[in-house]
Amino acid sequence: MSSYLTSVLIFTGINLIAVLGMFLLMGLTGLLSFGQVGFMAIGAYAAALGYTKFGLPFGIGLLIGIVISLLVGLVIGTVTLKLKNDYFALATYGFSEVIKNVLIYFSSFTGGSMGVFGIPASVTLPLVAVIFLVGLVITRNFKVTKLGRNSLAIRNDELAAQVMGINVFKHKLSVFLLSAVFGSVAGSLLAFATYYIEPNLFDWNRSISLIVIVFFGGINSLTGAVTAGLALTLLPEVLHFGAEWRMVIYTFIIIVTMIFRPTGLFGRWEISGRQMMDWFRNRGQRSAARGRG
Amino acid sequence: MVKCLLLQQIINGLSLGSVYALIAVGFALVFSILKFSNFSHGSVIMLSAYLGLWFSNNFNVGLLPTLLVCILGGGTLAVIIEKIGFKPIRDKEGPLIYLFVVSIAISMFLQYLMTALLGGRFFIYKPLLKTSAWRVAGLTIPVVNLAMLGASVIALAILLYVLYRTTIGIAIRAASTDLFTPNLLGINIDLVVSVTFFISGALAGISGLFLGMSLNVYPQLGGLVMKAFIATVIGGLGSLGGAVIASFMLGLLETMITAYIGGAVTPMVSFAVMILFLLFKPEGVAGLLGLSSGTTTQKL
Amino acid sequence: MKNEQGTILHVDNVTMRFGGVVAVNGANIRLRRGRLAGIIGPNGAGKTTMFNLISGVYTPVEGEIRFKDQAITGKSPDEITHLGISRTFQNIRLFEGLNVYDNVKMAASCRSEYSFLEAILGLPKVWKLEREVASEVEYYLDLVGLSGYEKVWPENLAYGLQRKLEIARALASKPELLLLDEPAAGLNPTEVQELMEIIRHIHKELDITILLIEHHMDMVMSICEELWVMNFGAVIANGDPESVQQDPEVLKAYLGS
Ligand SMILES: Nc1ncnc2c1ncn2[C@@H]1O[C@H](COP(=O)(O)OP(=O)(O)O)[C@@H](O)[C@H]1O
Ligand SMILES: [Mg+2]
Numbered sequence: 001m002s003s004y005l006t007s008v009l010i011f012t013g014i015n016l017i018a019v020l021g022m023f024l025l026m027g028l029t030g031l032l033s034f035g036q037v038g039f040m041a042i043g044a045y046a047a048a049l050g051y052t053k054f055g056l057p058f059g060i061g062l063l064i065g066i067v068i069s070l071l072v073g074l075v076i077g078t079v080t081l082k083l084k085n086d087y088f089a090l091a092t093y094g095f096s097e098v099i100k101n102v103l104i105y106f107s108s109f110t111g112g113s114m115g116v117f118g119i120p121a122s123v124t125l126p127l128v129a130v131i132f133l134v135g136l137v138i139t140r141n142f143k144v145t146k147l148g149r150n151s152l153a154i155r156n157d158e159l160a161a162q163v164m165g166i167n168v169f170k171h172k173l174s175v176f177l178l179s180a181v182f183g184s185v186a187g188s189l190l191a192f193a194t195y196y197i198e199p200n201l202f203d204w205n206r207s208i209s210l211i212v213i214v215f216f217g218g219i220n221s222l223t224g225a226v227t228a229g230l231a232l233t234l235l236p237e238v239l240h241f242g243a244e245w246r247m248v249i250y251t252f253i254i255i256v257t258m259i260f261r262p263t264g265l266f267g268r269w270e271i272s273g274r275q276m277m278d279w280f281r282n283r284g285q286r287s288a289a290r291g292r293g
Numbered sequence: 294m295v296k297c298l299l300l301q302q303i304i305n306g307l308s309l310g311s312v313y314a315l316i317a318v319g320f321a322l323v324f325s326i327l328k329f330s331n332f333s334h335g336s337v338i339m340l341s342a343y344l345g346l347w348f349s350n351n352f353n354v355g356l357l358p359t360l361l362v363c364i365l366g367g368g369t370l371a372v373i374i375e376k377i378g379f380k381p382i383r384d385k386e387g388p389l390i391y392l393f394v395v396s397i398a399i400s401m402f403l404q405y406l407m408t409a410l411l412g413g414r415f416f417i418y419k420p421l422l423k424t425s426a427w428r429v430a431g432l433t434i435p436v437v438n439l440a441m442l443g444a445s446v447i448a449l450a451i452l453l454y455v456l457y458r459t460t461i462g463i464a465i466r467a468a469s470t471d472l473f474t475p476n477l478l479g480i481n482i483d484l485v486v487s488v489t490f491f492i493s494g495a496l497a498g499i500s501g502l503f504l505g506m507s508l509n510v511y512p513q514l515g516g517l518v519m520k521a522f523i524a525t526v527i528g529g530l531g532s533l534g535g536a537v538i539a540s541f542m543l544g545l546l547e548t549m550i551t552a553y554i555g556g557a558v559t560p561m562v563s564f565a566v567m568i569l570f571l572l573f574k575p576e577g578v579a580g581l582l583g584l585s586s587g588t589t590t591q592k593l
Numbered sequence: 594m595k596n597e598q599g600t601i602l603h604v605d606n607v608t609m610r611f612g613g614v615v616a617v618n619g620a621n622i623r624l625r626r627g628r629l630a631g632i633i634g635p636n637g638a639g640k641t642t643m644f645n646l647i648s649g650v651y652t653p654v655e656g657e658i659r660f661k662d663q664a665i666t667g668k669s670p671d672e673i674t675h676l677g678i679s680r681t682f683q684n685i686r687l688f689e690g691l692n693v694y695d696n697v698k699m700a701a702s703c704r705s706e707y708s709f710l711e712a713i714l715g716l717p718k719v720w721k722l723e724r725e726v727a728s729e730v731e732y733y734l735d736l737v738g739l740s741g742y743e744k745v746w747p748e749n750l751a752y753g754l755q756r757k758l759e760i761a762r763a764l765a766s767k768p769e770l771l772l773l774d775e776p777a778a779g780l781n782p783t784e785v786q787e788l789m790e791i792i793r794h795i796h797k798e799l800d801i802t803i804l805l806i807e808h809h810m811d812m813v814m815s816i817c818e819e820l821w822v823m824n825f826g827a828v829i830a831n832g833d834p835e836s837v838q839q840d841p842e843v844l845k846a847y848l849g850s
Contacts, residue, residue, distance in 0.1 A: 032390055079568065086330040086393050087571050090522060094564030105557045141715040145723065146702040152690040153699050160686040163648055165674035165703040165766050174709050208401055215394065220690065244409035251402035258395045259381045 006125050007193075012233045013128035014189045015209075019229040020135045021182025022210040027219040028148060029175045030155030032085070034207040035076065035092030038099040039069045039180040041202035043187030045103060048116045048197050053109075058122060062188040066181050073180035077173045096202065103199040115198025116191075123192040131189065135182060136226070142178070143222055151175060152220075205247060212254045218264025223271045228264075297431050302552050303545065308438035310544025312504065315445045316521035317528065317536040318452065319496035324530065325469040326489050327383075329392040330522055333374050335515025336403035337494050341367040341501030342510045343407070346416050356421040360444070360502055367498020368491040374399055375490040380483070400515060407512040416510040441503040448499055449537065452492065461488050523567045529577025539578045601626040601770055601802050602647070607656030609642055609826075616642040618826035619656070624770075624819075629796045629803045631813045634823035635846065640806045641683050643823070644772050648680045649673040660770065675704065679768035681759040683775045683806070687747035693758055694743035697733055701765035702726045733761040736798070737791055753784040757791070764795065771795075773805035777812055785809060789816050814838070822846065 018040060025031045046068055047061030056064070080091040103110045110116070142148055150171050153161040162168050191197050209232070217228030232253075236246040257264065316338065323331040344366045349359040378395045427434045456462040464475040464485045475485050504514055521536075524543050528535030543563060550559045570577055604622035608615065617639040624630055632640050645651045647658060649670040658666050665673050679700075688696050705726060707719045734740050737757040742750065747758060756776055763771060776792070777785045789812055796803050807813045813820065813834065820837045822830040824846040830837050837843055 030390070032394065079572065083568075083571055085390050087526070089390075089393065090330070090519075090526075091564070091568050091571070094561075094568065098561050098564065101557055101561060137715065138713045141713050141719075145707075145712040145719055146699070146705055147709065147712050149691060149695055149699040149702065152695075153688045156688040156690045157686050159650065159670075160682065160688065162670045163650065163674060163680060164700045164762065165671050167669075167671045178709075178713065208397070211394070212398075242409070244405050247405040248402060248409055251398045251405060254398040255378060255395060255402060258387075258391055258398070259378065262382070262385070262387055262391055 008234065008237050010123060010125050010128050010193050011190075012230060012237075013125070013132045014186050014193060015233045016226060016229045017128075017132050017135050017182055017189065018186035018210055019213050019225055020132075020139045021179035021186070022214050023219075023222060023225040024139060024142060024151075024175055024182070025179040026211065027214045027225060028143060028151040028155065029172060030151075030219075031081075031172060031176070032089040032211070033092040033176075033179075034089060034204065035080075035095045036179065036183045036210055037202040037204075037206045038076075038092070038096030039073065039183030040187035040190065040206070041096070041099050041103065041199065042069045042072060043184030043189075044191040044197050044202070045110060045116070045187075046184075047188035048119050048191040049110065051120070051192075052116055052118055058188070058192050061191075062185060065184045065188045069180045069184035070177055073177045074173075077176040077180075081169060081172045081176060093204070093207075096204075096207065100199045100202060111198075113199060115196055115201075117196050119191055119195055119197065121193060121195055123189050128189060128193075131185060135185075136222075138178075139222055147171075147175075208247070209250060212250045215254055215264055216257050218267055218269075220263065220268045221270055223269065224264050224267075301432050302548050304432060304434060306545035306548035307541060308435060308442070308544070309548055310541035311438065311442040311445045312500065312517070313520050313524050313540035313544050314537045315441065315448065315496055315500045315503075316518060317524040317540045318449060318533055319493040319500070320518065320521045321525045321528065321533050321536040322452075322465075322489055322493045322496075324525060325533070326465065326472065326486065327379070327389075327392065329389045329396070330525075331396045331493075332393070332518055332522075333378065333396040333399040333403075334371075334493065334497055334521070335518030336400040337367050337370050337374070337497040337515075338501040338504065338518065339407070339510075339512060339515035340370055340403060341498040342505030342514055343416070344498075345502040345505055346418055346510050349421060350419060356440075359421065360499065363498035363502040364495045365498070367501060368495040371490040371494025371497065372487050375486065380486075383486075400518075404512045404515060411512070413512065416505075418506045418510070421506060435507065437503060437507040441507075444499050444503065448496055452496075452533075455492070461485065465489055520563070523563050526567050527570050527577055529579030530575070532577065532579035535577050535579030535582075538582070542578070599626040600624065601661060602804075603657070603659040603662075604643070604647070605657045605659070607643075607646060607653045607658060609639075609646055609651055609653050615826050617646065617653070620823070620826070620828045622821055622828065622831075624802060624804060626769075626802055627800070628818055629792070629816060630805075630819040630821070631817035632804065632806045632821045632823060633808075633810070633813055638823040639826040640823055641774055642826075644680060644774050644806065647673075647772060648678060674766055674768075677767075677769035678772065679763040679766045679770075680772035681756075681763050681774055681776060683778065685755050685759055687755060687758060687762070689746065689748050691747075692743065693734070693739060693745050693747060693750065694730060696747060696758060697730045697761050697765045698726060700762045701729050701733070701767075703766060730765065733765050736764065736795060737761045738787075753780050753788075756780065756788070760791070760795075764799070768801060770802045770804065773803065775806050775808060777807060777809050785812055788812075792816060 018036060022036055025033050043065035046065030047058060050056035050061030050064055076095050080088055083091055104113045150161070150166050153164065153166060154168055154171060158168055213228045213232050214225050216232065217224030232250065241249065316334070320331060320334050341363045345359045345363045348354070348362045378399050379392055382391050382395060422436050422440065424436055426436055456466055464478060464480045465488065467474040467478065468485050472482060475482055504517065508514065520543065524540040525536045527543065528539035547559050547563060550562050574580060600623050602622065602624040604620060606619050606621060607617055608619055609617040620643065632643065634640055642651070646653050649665065649668050649672065652667050657664055660676055660678060665676065688699065691699060705722045707722055712719050731740070734743065737760050739754065739757055739761060742754065747755060750758060760773065760776065777788055780788060792803065793816055817834055820832065820834055821828050822837055822843050829842045829846060830840040
């Protein structure tokens with residue numbers, strides 16, 4: 001495999017891990033958050049600074065990032081999850097801006113807006129693929145157990161959900177923390193997939209990209225979110241769009257989707273193991289029939 | 294000297310506040326009726342700034358004709374955005390959060406479109422005012438800001454007149470309590486919404502022109518709408534009076550913090566104040582002052 | 594084991610105000626365990642507000658509510674549901690993102706004893722408990738006559754079936770006290786008849802206490818063992834259907850309004 005293709009796939013995989021977190025939070029639970037990039041930044045800097053300042057290996061940096069993200073997420077979630085809709089969204093935006101500014105401000109430790117150099121690009125495609133698959137299984141388990149049903153109930157009618165016995169705040173906080181972990185892991189991987197990170201990598205545009213992907217694929221469909229993530233990360237890469245045109249296309253897509261098909265391209269459709277088996281079986285029978293005929 | 298510096302900061306703070314106020318009122322007006330934060334307001338500001346620039350340079354005209362064009366252009370643009378982006382979702386009775394998401398997407402779309410087409414370049418207005426600043430007793434008073442303050446006051450006065458003395462204004466106020474009351478009065482809701490967007494866009498047009506004159510014109514100019522959002526929240530959801538007062542408070546606060554603590558913490562402090570208000574005083578400044586009982590513009 | 598003597602629900606001098614409106618005014622209700630009882634009264638009398646107070650959607654400004662001799666005033670709706678009260682809504686509030694089956698399963702599995710972590714890791718215990726819940730769901734769907742509709746989206750169900758689904762969902766959280774807010778509203782006479790049978794059947798089969806709000810007088814009269822009449826936020830009469838029907842206060846409230 002060419003090294004260009006490998007690196008594109010690595011970045012796509014990392015993006016997909018972040019998409020999974022966004023899917024849980026915004027797709028299933030209906031919490032529109034601009035805070036995911038904040039957790040990505042925490043993960044990225046924990047891993048990067050862990051290595052450059054303390055010589056810690058990637059795995060340890062990744063774990064430290066997760067722990068910090070959980071602690072920060074606990075505080076931020078407790079404060080912001082009491083807010084409704086737009087206010088939650090903007091408060092989480094405030095959070096990721098604060099993270100960015102903190103990283104710029106404490107420049108003697110974080111390198112400020114210059115960023116952190118000299119990170120070994122030691123993340124490999126198999127590693128990203130394995131972590132993505134683990135994330136995918138976690139997300140799928142979430143969706144098909146009571147967690148997913150509770151999320152959808154809350155997204156649909158918060159009061160009714162509470163009356164049916166869900167501790168809405170506790171559930172939202174758990175989802176918020178889980179998606180913070182996804183964000184953090186994606187961030188750590190990103191740091192070790194490049195030689196260099198800077199605060200502006202974790203800006204509003206990255207949040208928008210994640211939101212676009214989830215809305216485009218479908219807020220109800222994990223299959224849709226992953227497919228949209230693949231398509232929207234790979235396509236601009238393959239077509240060599242500049243950053244501006246990429247965002248023009250992204251935002252155009254989301255406008256059209258929201259107006260014409262607000263449930264996303266995939267609606268509620270999920271690919272399932274059984275469907276695939278049926279499909280293969282039918283094909284087998286058809287070819288067997290052909291063979292006989 | 295110290296006193297003088299403080300006075301200068303206050304003047305700067307009030308100037309900044311008047312910018313925020315003009316943006317915040319247009320923003321709050323839409324919020325009061327449709328109950329969502331309309332971030333496309335920022336792109337109307339940005340495009341109006343480009344429009345004013347193009348118009349004043351191309352036709353070599355002065356401030357007033359340019360202002361008129363920006364008002365009409367901004368208003369029309371806001372109505373077009375409403376018809377294309379929001380009306381389909383309103384008709385399908387989609388959740389409010391969709392309107393919010395679309396408004397953000399539209400503002401990003403227009404921002405990146407301008408960047409892609411024109412590049413991130415700054416464009417500079419030719420001088421539309423004779424003097425750029427007055428110097429009085431060691432203080433510098435930027436004339437653009439004075440003009441903006443004047444325009445804000447006039448625009449808000451006209452807005453008050455429209456809201457309280459005209460049929461459509463009364464319909465808009467009725468709609469802010471319940472979108473469907475105008476229907477009962479025999480007034481078309483779409484008309485009320487369109488007029489509201491036109492007024493809001495016209496205010497954005499004024500903001501765009503003056504912002505363009507004082508900060509130059511670039512695709513991210515509309516980003517200031519975030520401050521308007523914060524001011525609207527602090528003001529009390531959808532209360533126009535609260536938004537104006539909160540805008541000036543925010544302007545002063547930010548100027549002081551930037552001057553005495555440092556620019557890096559300013560955005561954090563603004564956000565922190567907003568979150569504190571949301572958590573502990575969701576009725577905002579309007580609630581504190583007894584201006585309005587909540588989400589309506591009934592009292593200003 | 595039916596404890597006919599015990600009082601399952603105490604509503605003591607409860608008052609609720611919205612701004613200037615006194616929606617419930619010093620109301621008292623003592624509901625015995627195992628009853629099938631009703632609240633009637635003109636529109637705006639405060640019946641739904643009473644349900645909202647009992648289920649914890651609102652906290653009363655005065656008075657106390659006790660369930661199974663435990664004060665529940667000020668508890669949150671989910672805590673109250675876990676204590677054993679479940680309800681339906683006057684204007685149906687089904688979860689549109691979930692199909693018929695999952696609407697009921699949501700309520701049934703809410704208390705499933707697996708944790709967040711166990712669920713996302715997909716431990717065998719989780720799938721075992723999920724399978725157990727699945728059979729419960731089938732039972733409740735069957736109870737209200739919705740078997741065969743599992744995969745349908747609630748917004749595509751006929752109105753009468755939506756009402757039944759709400760009842761199944763409420764039952765799935767295994768309440769000891771079931772609150773039904775105008776379950777027959779918007780149904781045609783045959784559907785009302787059918788619903789009455791279902792309610793009677795549920796009451797007998799599950800041995801639970803039911804309190805329902807209803808406008809259909811004939812339905813109330815034929816299935817309720819006890820009635821409370823509300824008017825302007827106050828309880829103006831209480832007793833068995835026959836005596837309530839003849840109460841002069843009640844006649845005045847109904848004929849006068
Ligand atoms: N959330 C609320 N806010 C304001 N007023 C309310 C609210 N809920 C109920 N009310 C008022 O309380 C009174 C009783 O309403 P409700 O309990 O719904 O009556 P019922 O169910 O008997 O028809 C009505 O006047 C209604 O307008
Ligand atoms: Mg009612």
